[in-house]
Amino acid sequence: MTGGQAVLAARGVARRFGAQVALAPTDLEVGEAETLALVGPNGAGKSTLLALLAGALEPTTGTIERRDGARVGWVPQRPAHYGRLTARENLELFARLEGEPRPAEAAERLLAAFELPPDERASGSLSVGNRQRLNLAIALLGDPQVLLLDEPTASLDPGQRRRLWERVDALRETGGAIVFATQNVEELERHADRVVALRDGQVVFDGTLSDYVREPLADLFA
Amino acid sequence: MRAWLLLRKDLRVLRRTPLLVVILLAYPLLVAGLVGLVAGYASSKPRVALVDEDNVPKIIVLGGHRFHVDRTIARVSHDVKLVRLSSDEAERELRTGKVVAVVTVPRGFVADLRAMVRSPQLILQTTHGGLSPRVTQQVQALVYSLNRELQTAYIESNLRYVQLILHGGDGSFLGRQFHILGLDGTERELRHLPPGERLDRIRQFVRDARLALAQTNGALRATANPIELVQAPEHGRTWALSAQVQAYALALTISFLTLVLAAGALAAERDENVIGRLARGLVGLGELVSAKIMLAAVVALGVGFAIALAFGVVIQVGGVTGGEPWSRLPLLAAGLALAGASLGALGTLLGALARESRTASLISLLVVLPIVFLGLVPREVVPAAGYLSDAFPFAHSVRFFGAALYDASPWDGVAREGAWLAGLAVVFATAARAGARRLLA
Numbered sequence: 191m192t193g194g195q196a197v198l199a200a201r202g203v204a205r206r207f208g209a210q211v212a213l214a215p216t217d218l219e220v221g222e223a224e225t226l227a228l229v230g231p232n233g234a235g236k237s238t239l240l241a242l243l244a245g246a247l248e249p250t251t252g253t254i255e256r257r258d259g260a261r262v263g264w265v266p267q268r269p270a271h272y273g274r275l276t277a278r279e280n281l282e283l284f285a286r287l288e289g290e291p292r293p294a295e296a297a298e299r300l301l302a303a304f305e306l307p308p309d310e311r312a313s314g315s316l317s318v319g320n321r322q323r324l325n326l327a328i329a330l331l332g333d334p335q336v337l338l339l340d341e342p343t344a345s346l347d348p349g350q351r352r353r354l355w356e357r358v359d360a361l362r363e364t365g366g367a368i369v370f371a372t373q374n375v376e377e378l379e380r381h382a383d384r385v386v387a388l389r390d391g392q393v394v395f396d397g398t399l400s401d402y403v404r405e406p407l408a409d410l411f412a
Numbered sequence: 413m414r415a416w417l418l419l420r421k422d423l424r425v426l427r428r429t430p431l432l433v434v435i436l437l438a439y440p441l442l443v444a445g446l447v448g449l450v451a452g453y454a455s456s457k458p459r460v461a462l463v464d465e466d467n468v469p470k471i472i473v474l475g476g477h478r479f480h481v482d483r484t485i486a487r488v489s490h491d492v493k494l495v496r497l498s499s500d501e502a503e504r505e506l507r508t509g510k511v512v513a514v515v516t517v518p519r520g521f522v523a524d525l526r527a528m529v530r531s532p533q534l535i536l537q538t539t540h541g542g543l544s545p546r547v548t549q550q551v552q553a554l555v556y557s558l559n560r561e562l563q564t565a566y567i568e569s570n571l572r573y574v575q576l577i578l579h580g581g582d583g584s585f586l587g588r589q590f591h592i593l594g595l596d597g598t599e600r601e602l603r604h605l606p607p608g609e610r611l612d613r614i615r616q617f618v619r620d621a622r623l624a625l626a627q628t629n630g631a632l633r634a635t636a637n638p639i640e641l642v643q644a645p646e647h648g649r650t651w652a653l654s655a656q657v658q659a660y661a662l663a664l665t666i667s668f669l670t671l672v673l674a675a676g677a678l679a680a681e682r683d684e685n686v687i688g689r690l691a692r693g694l695v696g697l698g699e700l701v702s703a704k705i706m707l708a709a710v711v712a713l714g715v716g717f718a719i720a721l722a723f724g725v726v727i728q729v730g731g732v733t734g735g736e737p738w739s740r741l742p743l744l745a746a747g748l749a750l751a752g753a754s755l756g757a758l759g760t761l762l763g764a765l766a767r768e769s770r771t772a773s774l775i776s777l778l779v780v781l782p783i784v785f786l787g788l789v790p791r792e793v794v795p796a797a798g799y800l801s802d803a804f805p806f807a808h809s810v811r812f813f814g815a816a817l818y819d820a821s822p823w824d825g826v827a828r829e830g831a832w833l834a835g836l837a838v839v840f841a842t843a844a845r846a847g848a849r850r851l852l853a
Contacts, residue, residue, distance in 0.1 A: 207853055246688030247852055264692060270685040274425045286417050287694040312428070328689070 196221055197260045197367050198243060198336045203252035205238050212238040213391045215252060220336060220367045227382035227399075228371040234388040236371040237267060240338045243369065263334030267341045267371075269325040273314025277306045277324050280313055281331065288332035300327040304357070319350040326354060330361070337361055339370040343377065355381060379403075414695045418703035422677055423710070437715065440668035443784075444661055457493040458547055461502035461511040466521040474526060474565040484561055491550040506537060513538040513547045515554075525562070567632050574628045595622050658723050659813035662716050662744075663751065664784055667806050669715060670708035670752050672776040674759025678704045678844075679772035682851045697848040701760045701841055708756020709749045716748035717741070720817075743816040743826060747833075751809035754833040757840035758805065764847030808832040 196219040204215040213235040220226055220243075228236040241247040243254060244264035256262065271280040278297050285293035301308050304323040307316065313324055322345060329337060337358065343351040358381070362368055372378055378385065378399070385402040387395035395405060426433060462485075472479045485494060494515070497505065502514040516535040524532035534555060538547050576583045580594020593601070595618050602618070605611050681687045681700065690700060720741060759776060766772035787807035791798030801807040808829045815825030 241688060244688070245692030248849070262692070264689065266685060266688060268685045270689045272421065272425065272684055272686060274428050275421065279424070283417060283421055284689070284694075287414055287690070 195257070196255075197257045198262060198369075199255045200239070200243060201253050201255060203239075203242050203249045203254060205242060205247060206250045211391050213242070213388075216393055218243075218386065218393070218396075220369055222335075222367055223362060223365050224384060225362060225368040225370070225382050226384045226386060227378050228369065228386050228388060229373070229378065230388035233390075235391040236388055237340050238391075239388065240264070240340050240369065240371055241266070243336075244338050257335075260336060261332050261334040263329035263332070263337045265326050265329045265337070265339040265342050267344065269321040271313055271321075271324055271328055274312050276310055277301060277313050277316065277320070277327075278308060280324060281327060284328045285331050290331060296331060300330065303327070305353075318345045319347065322346055322350070323354065326357065330357070334361075334366065336367045336369065339368065341371050341373065343372075343374065351377075415699045415703040415706060418695060418700065419706045419710070422703065422707045426673075426707075426711075436669050436672060437665070440665040443668065443781075444664050457491060458512040458550065459510065460492045460494055460547070460551065461497040461505060461514040462494045463497060463499050463502045463514055463516040465499065466517050466519050468517055468522055472522060472525065474562065474569065479561070479565070484558070489554050489557075491553055492547075494554075513551060515551060570632060571629055574625055578622060578625050595625070656814060658720070658817060659810050660788070661723075662719055662748070662813050663787070663806055663809040665719060666712040666716050666748065666752055667755055667780055667784055667809070668777075670712050670755040671759040671762070671780045672773050673711060674704045674708040674756035675763035675766065675772040675776040676769045677707055678760045678763030678848070678851070679766055679769040682767055683769045687851045691852055697851075698845050701757075701764075701844045701848055704760045704763070705753050705756040705837070705841060708759060709752040712752020712755070713745060713749045716752070717745060720744055737817055740817050740822070743822065744813060747809070747812040747816050747826065747830070750830055750833045750837070751805055751812065754805035754837040754840070755809070757837045757844060760844035761840050761847060764844050764850055767850055767853075802832070803836075805833055805836050808836070 198220040200216055200218040202215045202217060203213065204211070205213045216239065218239070228239060230236050238247065241264075242249050244262055245254065246264060246266070272283070275283065278301055281297035281300055282293045285296040290296045300306070304327045306320060306324055306327065313321065316324065322342065326339075326342065329339075339358070342358075343354055346354060355377075358368055358370075368381070370377075370381070382399050385395065385397065385399055386393055387402070387405075395402060468481050470481055472481060492513075495511065497511075497514075499516070502511065502516075505511040506514050514537045516537070518533065518535060521532045521534075524530055536548065536551050573583065573585075575581075576592055576594060578595050580592055580597040582589065582591050584590065599615070599618050602611060602615055678701065681690065687700075691697065695703075724738060724741075758779075762775050762779060763769075763772040766775050783801070783804045783806045786797050786801040786804070787810060789797040789801070791801075798807075812826060812829035812833065815822045815829065819825055
């Protein structure tokens with residue numbers, strides 16, 4: 191942990207799917223204002239670790255700890271929203287579920303901030319970029335202190351990538367922690383200040399970005 | 413509260429999928445129609461061979477009545493389709509199952525019939541198997557109807573002999589012609605005899621005999637028909653509007669609708685990749701299952717009530733005897749919601765096990781058909797089917813709706829079936845809650 195006090199931590203967390211070990215027992219702490227990149231080849235356990243940190247998956251063993259009152263936003267790799275609802279309806283629904291005091295206003299604010307279409311089009315018919323932005327906007331409901339992003343820019347064009355990172359950087363500037371999985375070297379070097387490398391469900395590197403780029407395995411992963 | 417939010421979302425999604433709604437409504441109605449057709453086919457006239465070894469003439473005269481044999485058979489054979497075949501053909505068709513029974517008219521049949529001395533016999537052969545008892549009953553009904561026609565002729569014939577005894581005249585029996593004096597003639601002859609005590613006793617006997625024989629007509633008919641069934645002129649409900657059909661139509665429709673809907677809706681949360689987002693503290697898996705069960709209950713209530721109203725309107729407009737029990741609709745509404753919840757709970761279990769909405773829908777359709785057909789098998793005919801059917805909500809829904817709409821005192825039936833439905837809902841919902849973890853994998 192290179193940032194301040196841990197806002198989110200995994201303690202001996204492991205996950206199996208039947209006989210398959212998706213993640214071996216893992217310890218990880220995420221500090222305030224820290225930007226942590228998860229790297230590794232496909233199937234290394236990055237998405238599983240993010241889902242466990244988000245609480246979207248239950249660990250087979252171990253525990254996930256959150257600082258009291260800390261909220262976690264999660265942006266899964268594949269957009270997670272209701273395709274037959276409009277972007278506004280999705281935002282309003284998740285705002286209510288997140289306990290936002292004024293869900294309609296929160297939805298309106300995020301629609302404008304992410305330049306999402308305010309019309310009656312079903313979100314399932316939006317462009318890939320718009321769907322990913324809606325995915326991120328939903329994750330930001332409830333003002334999370336930690337944002338977990340699973341290869342958020344994989345299907346975006348350069349302009350969309352830039353705008354998405356602008357939103358993420360804005361959160362970090364307010365003291366929020368970012369954990370993102372990526373296979374993109376440029377994103378890693380530009381945004382990460384700490385790197386955790388995974389292979390076959392095991393953490394094989396945990397250190398600063400500068401240490402990571404000196405590691406021989408860096409060439410293998412990202 | 414959060415389950416209500418998901419329920420509102422599901423209803424909104426449903427409203428935006430009109431094709432799905434139409435198909436979900438039309439499909440069970442189509443199945444109900446097909447079930448009706450199959451039931452109709454099952455009760456259609458079985459083919460029965462008639463083998464005439466006695467060369468029965470086209471017209472037989474019995475007791476002065478002329479019987480057109482073919483017309484008489486056509487008139488009385490309500491429940492079977494009689495086909496004339498030779499003995500060999502009938503034997504072959506019975507073996508191959510083309511006819512379900514063979515009725516043979518043996519040699520000497522018409523002679524016995526005309527003689528009225530002993531009962532002529534028909535010989536019945538049936539196949540082995542499930543249809544045999546029904547065919548035997550139907551052939552018995554055919555013979556009963558023939559006997560009814562013949563007994564009228566026999567009674568008329570016997571009455572003619574009584575008339576001969578009363579009034580005298582010419583007659584014949586077993587081909588022998590004769591002339592009898594009759595009681596009238598006897599009385600006339602007695603007038604020419606010298607008076608005396610013995611003559612008075614004979615006259616008294618003649619008077620008593622005349623009085624007694626005057627009652628013969630009614631007595632003979634009463635002996636032939638100790639109990640006579642008379643068809644009342646009023647018309648009852650048609651089969652299509654009967655209480656039983658209304659209960660079945662409601663249960664069938666909501667079974668298809670709610671099972672497929674609940675299973676698909678739960679699995680769709682995973683398809684849309686939203687399940688993980690919900691499961692991280694926003695909505696518990698129990699709340700998620702509850703939301704889908706509520707969706708099933710609300711849809712069952714809405715659709716079921718609309719069907720009951722449609723039935724009611726048709727019944728009222730048609731002036732059907734008994735009318736629609738409008739005051740019972742609140743009780744029916746409770747049953748619809750309870751049945752919807754119970755079926756929805758089973759649907760959520762299937763959705764959790766299938767994990768993917770298309771698979772869930774397919775599995776639901778595969779599951780709902782045997783459940784419905786099991787519920788249609790009369791418990792008295794196949795007890796095992798009845799016990800198995802008790803483990804699923806369909807049969808309980810049918811009985812609840814039937815009791816709620818038409819039982820004179822519905823509370824026992826409604827309480828019993830309501831308890832079953834609630835119990836099954838709890839069991840299936842608990843299993844679905846446990847199975848819903850699979851959606852996160």
